[in-house]
Amino acid sequence: MTGHSAGDTSGVLGLPPPDHSLSPHTGYSRAHWEAAADGLLRAAWRWATPGGALLDLPGRPSRSGTRSDGLEGYARTFLAAAFRTAGGNGADPAGLLERYADGLAAGTRTPGREDAESWPLIRDYTTAGQPMVESASVALGLRLTRPWLWDRLEDATREGAEEWLRGALRHTPAPNNWYLFPFSVAGFLESVGRGDAQTRAAVERGLELLEGWWRGQGWYADGEGRAFDHYNGWALHLYPLLHAHLAGDEALSARYGPRLRAHLSGFSLMFGGDGAPLHFGRSLTYRFAACAAVGLGALTGHTPLSPGVSRRLLSGALHYFLDRGAVDADGLLTLGWHGPHDATLQTYSGPASPYWASKGFVALLVPPGDPLWTAPEEPAPSEGADRALALAAPGLLLQSTGDDGLVRLHNHGSDTVRPWQGEVFEEEDPLYARFAYSTATGPTARDNPPDNHLALQLPAQSGRPGRPGRPGAWSVRRRVHPLGAGSAADGAWGWAASWHRPVFPAHAPAPPSLRVESVTVVRGRWEVRVHRVLGAPAGTRIRLTGWAADEDLATELIPLHGLTPTDPLRAPHGTAYARWVRVPAAEGELDGTGVCAAAAALGGSDGDAAPPRVSVTEGTEALEIAWGDGGGRVRVTFDPPTAVAVRAD
Numbered sequence: 001m002t003g004h005s006a007g008d009t010s011g012v013l014g015l016p017p018p019d020h021s022l023s024p025h026t027g028y029s030r031a032h033w034e035a036a037a038d039g040l041l042r043a044a045w046r047w048a049t050p051g052g053a054l055l056d057l058p059g060r061p062s063r064s065g066t067r068s069d070g071l072e073g074y075a076r077t078f079l080a081a082a083f084r085t086a087g088g089n090g091a092d093p094a095g096l097l098e099r100y101a102d103g104l105a106a107g108t109r110t111p112g113r114e115d116a117e118s119w120p121l122i123r124d125y126t127t128a129g130q131p132m133v134e135s136a137s138v139a140l141g142l143r144l145t146r147p148w149l150w151d152r153l154e155d156a157t158r159e160g161a162e163e164w165l166r167g168a169l170r171h172t173p174a175p176n177n178w179y180l181f182p183f184s185v186a187g188f189l190e191s192v193g194r195g196d197a198q199t200r201a202a203v204e205r206g207l208e209l210l211e212g213w214w215r216g217q218g219w220y221a222d223g224e225g226r227a228f229d230h231y232n233g234w235a236l237h238l239y240p241l242l243h244a245h246l247a248g249d250e251a252l253s254a255r256y257g258p259r260l261r262a263h264l265s266g267f268s269l270m271f272g273g274d275g276a277p278l279h280f281g282r283s284l285t286y287r288f289a290a291c292a293a294v295g296l297g298a299l300t301g302h303t304p305l306s307p308g309v310s311r312r313l314l315s316g317a318l319h320y321f322l323d324r325g326a327v328d329a330d331g332l333l334t335l336g337w338h339g340p341h342d343a344t345l346q347t348y349s350g351p352a353s354p355y356w357a358s359k360g361f362v363a364l365l366v367p368p369g370d371p372l373w374t375a376p377e378e379p380a381p382s383e384g385a386d387r388a389l390a391l392a393a394p395g396l397l398l399q400s401t402g403d404d405g406l407v408r409l410h411n412h413g414s415d416t417v418r419p420w421q422g423e424v425f426e427e428e429d430p431l432y433a434r435f436a437y438s439t440a441t442g443p444t445a446r447d448n449p450p451d452n453h454l455a456l457q458l459p460a461q462s463g464r465p466g467r468p469g470r471p472g473a474w475s476v477r478r479r480v481h482p483l484g485a486g487s488a489a490d491g492a493w494g495w496a497a498s499w500h501r502p503v504f505p506a507h508a509p510a511p512p513s514l515r516v517e518s519v520t521v522v523r524g525r526w527e528v529r530v531h532r533v534l535g536a537p538a539g540t541r542i543r544l545t546g547w548a549a550d551e552d553l554a555t556e557l558i559p560l561h562g563l564t565p566t567d568p569l570r571a572p573h574g575t576a577y578a579r580w581v582r583v584p585a586a587e588g589e590l591d592g593t594g595v596c597a598a599a600a601a602l603g604g605s606d607g608d609a610a611p612p613r614v615s616v617t618e619g620t621e622a623l624e625i626a627w628g629d630g631g632g633r634v635r636v637t638f639d640p641p642t643a644v645a646v647r648a649d
Contacts, residue, residue: 009322012331013039023377026275028315030364030373036318037084037361041096043331044077044355052103053117055352059335062350064130069350071119074103075134075141076355082141087364090148097149100141105153108160122167125174130348135168136181136239137358139188143246144365150192162194169202176223177231179206180239187243207252210240217393218263226480227432228394228414229281233293234359237263242362245300257302264297265304266391268313269381269398272439273405275316279576280409280437282416282429284344285335285353287326288317288360295363298372307371308378314363316380326354333357337576343430343445344576382407382439386524388487388494395482397496399522404603407439410520410527412498413482425503428476435477435520435529438602441555442548442575444583449569451548451583452600453477454516454531456502459539474543475502475510483517486646493523493627493634495646511535519636521625521646525604528560528612528625530636533594543587545569546600550578555602557584560614561623562596564588597623 009015015035018027047057055073062069081096107119122131142150142161150158166189168182183206186199213220213236219228220236237260244252270278270290277290291314297303298310305313321327325339333354334340366372381387382400389398395413400406415432417423428450430443436452437443444451455474477500487494497519504510513535521528533542546557548571559565568582575581586598599611610628617623625634637645 009327012043012327012329013322015039015322022374023311023315025312025377025379026315026319028319030368032315033318033361033364034084034088036322037080037364038094039331040327040333040355041077041081041084042094044073044352045096045099046330047073048099048103049106049117051106051117052099053107053119054103057332057351059351062130062353063347064128064350067114067120068128068130068134069352071107071131071134072350073352073355074100074107075137076352076358078141079137080355080358080361082144083358083361083364085148086144087361087366092148097145101149101153101157104138104142104161105157108157108164111160111164119164122164122171124172125178126172129171129174129178132168132171132173132178132181135165136184137356139165139185140242143188143191146192162189165189166198169198174223176227177235179209180235182206184239184243187247191247207240210236214259215393217391218259218261218266219391219394223418225416225418226395226414226482227281227416228396229432230277230283230286230290231281232263233267233291234286234289234356237293238296238359238362241296241300241302253300253302257300260293260297260300260302261304264293266389266398267293268305268309269387269389269400270407270409271313271316271380271382272407273380273383273402274439275313275318275320275380276439277317278407278409278437278439279337279442280411281414281431282346283349283353283356284337284431284576285349286356286359287321287333287337287354289357290360291317292359292362295360295366298363298370299366306378307375309380311372311375312377312380314360315377318360321357341576343573380405385491387491388522389491390485390487390494390496392482392485395480395485395496395498397485397487397494397520397522399494399527401525401603405439406525406603408522408527408602409437410496410522411435411437411480412485412496412518412520413480415478415480417479423479423501423503425476425505426478428478433477435518436527436547436600438547440549440553441577441602442581444548444571444575444581445573448571448573449545449583449585451545451571451581453543453545454518455543456514456516456533456536457541457543458504458510459537473505475504478503484646488648492631493521493648495519495521495634495636497646511537517638519646521634521636523612523627523631523634524609524629525601526609526612526628527600528597528614529600530595530597530614530623532638533590533596536590536594540590541587542590542596543585544596544598546584546598547602548575548581548583549602550574550581552578553602554604555584556600556611557586558599558611559586559588560597560599560612561616562588562591562593563598595623
């Protein structure tokens with residue numbers, strides 16, 4: 001499997017020797033989690049200001065500026081320290097709580113001043129909003145450590161901290177998971193007897209919006225639109241259910257607990273056999289925060305997973321990143337995926353942003369004697385039989401192969417296009433716009449050929465006299481409209497479908513009737529990608545691409561209908577997994593049917609089953625897939641303009 005190990009990090013973080021008797025897959029126990037938290041905190045505190053209010057970690061600043069970045073360093077590491085201390089019933093071996101108390105006092109004494117310690121004020125998200133994000137970590141840290149920190153503070157410090165935190169209640173969050181930040185601040189203030197009408201309004205507003213974002217099957221949209229990604233686990237489930245758990249609110253737990261259980265039923269398949277989460281969606285530099293929902297499920301009891309499977313996923317993710325350069329020689333988390341990787345980042349990412357990985361340490365709230373820590377590790381869901389699982393609510397299709405532990409996600413429902421943005425031309429977001437993602441590949445960078453993609457090129461425009469026309473630009477995929485998804489009861493095969501309107505630059509407008517219907521059908525390691533283009537002018541070209549990988553990982557793209565293979569496309573900027581990759585591609589000119597199909601595969605060996613075959617009926621009413629392993633046939637029926645039907649024969 002592709003991966004570039006940076007060597008053993010146990011010395012840098014002070015991890016104990018592996019325990020393979022208890023944890024045969026990862027070697028990690030609770031002691032490893034505690035040591036990892038201690039090591040990361042120890043390294044980060046070397047960069048604290050004299051009063052401890054800001055942790056100015058090295059690296060390029062974010063768009064919010066260095067003072068906000070320093071607050072981010074304090075707040076996000078405080079969250080890890082809080083999970084560590086509360087989970088150990090007050091144990092604070094490094095004596096960090098006193099330093100966090102001093103930093104809280106220094107930061108909130110005169111907030112907004114341009115001195116050495118003062119925190120920036122919390123304002124609207126449109127002006128200087130990042131401190132609102134960090135207020136949630138500060139509030140949750142204070143709530144978790146109340147007996148050992150908050151209750152021992154001087155009154156003046158408590159008053160200053162409350163006044164700063166209330167800035168989150170008075171200003172406007174971004175229209176998405178940000179509303180859970182003032183929710184978390186309000187929950188803390190109420191827990192220490194400082195609640196009022198303002199805090200009640202923030203809690204009610206957050207919960208009301210959450211209901212509007214609920215889509216079922218364990219998934220929330222992140223605000224208006226159809227953004228589904230790791231924010232479901234490390235934000236949209238974490239904040240409300242952890243609040244309910246800490247408050248002892250049985251009614252809220254009864255509402256949000258079953259939703260987390262449903263989420264984990266599918267989400268647990270999104271980790272590869274090597275522990276890697278799916279490389280999909282934004283903010284991936286938070287890394288093992290992706291396992292926060294697993295730890296929350298073990299803490300609250302709202303999980304379908306056995307303790308051994310839960311710890312396998314938790315420790316697998318932590319081990320995966322610590323073994324691949326996520327921590328540098330100084331013990332600091334880097335900006336990237338394995339090691340530093342600019343293409344993984346967003347403009348809001350700063351040197352301390354990776355420390356939202358602290359959310360993964362929520363598992364430390366589970367007591368040491370709980371089966372989560374004492375039961376033997378069991379295989380992850382991706383390490384069993386080959387499996388296909390459709391998640392119709394978010395429009396996602398998961399596909400795993402047990403022999404190599406690879407997991408693929410086929411995206412027919414998630415994008416970051418807000419309802420008011422329309423289908424105007426903008427650069428695609430590589431972390432959402434592709435048709436497929438995995439735990440071991442891509443996506444390629446914005447300025448390289450896109451992997452797992454479909455693009456159209458309209459016919460050449462007429463040139464000026466004496467000068468021929470030239471082909472137009474290739475289209476991009478922006479808004480994704482799901483058409484359905486399903487999988488066999490035994491997980492042997494599955495499908496997902498969507499449509500999108502190809503978008504071109506303003507100088508190359510497309511016909512208003514142009515539309516692409518897309519279906520992915522999977523079985524084993526094979527996937528068949530079927531596309532039907534409607535409303536395209538004669539002479540329109542189509543290009544499909546497959547999985548981007550280096551020579552260490554096998555990948556195939558086999559044209560089945562309406563396409564011919566081309567030379568692989570160069571992607572010299574590589575991916576988060578490889579420095580230089582090639583992207584398999586196939587092209588063709590659309591005929592009267594508008595249908596094309598290709599088989600793609602990631603991983604596997606020469607002994608695998610033959611690729612599938614397809615046949616297309618006259619008039620393109622249906623396309624039939626015959627699996628190369630003798631696993632029967634699947635029939636894809638187009639029913640324009642709103643749906644496709646997929647069934648096995």
